[in-house]
């Protein structure tokens with residue numbers, strides 16, 4: 415399996431884009447440390463929450479994530495910035511479910527060097543050598 419973070423998201427407006435099955439999503443999620451596969455009213459999504467050092471550091475993290483999303487042309491739902499935590503959800507709105515784009519974006523988020531923004535003991539990805 416190629417490292418998802420080395421792939422590029424594709425435009426979501428191709429008519430033959432379909433949501434992936436739950437089995438396919440369960441297979442791919444194994445490549446994504448710290449992300450959860452959730453089923454919200456039958457809609458599969460990727461979800462994760464992170465501890466951050468402060469509200470402002472949470473906003474800084476969202477800005478870095480936004481830059482990755484803009485570069486990929488694929489966007490997360492940046493759900494929440496709390497005083498010490500953030501929550502991110504990713505799904506492909508065009509198909510109402512998950513596509514490989516979502517996993518690619520999550521993998522690129524995992525690669526961000528944001529140690530200075532994260533709360534104690536938090537890590538953006540357990541795959542990092544910290």
Ligand SMILES: C[C@H](O)[C@H](O)[C@H]1CNC2=NC(N)=NC(=O)C2=N1
Pocket residue numbers: 424425426427487488489490504505506507508509
């Ligand atoms: C053409 C382009 O791919 C679409 O407008 C993109 C933009 N970003 C997107 N992000 C997400 N998460 N889902 C989409 O369906 C989507 N569509």
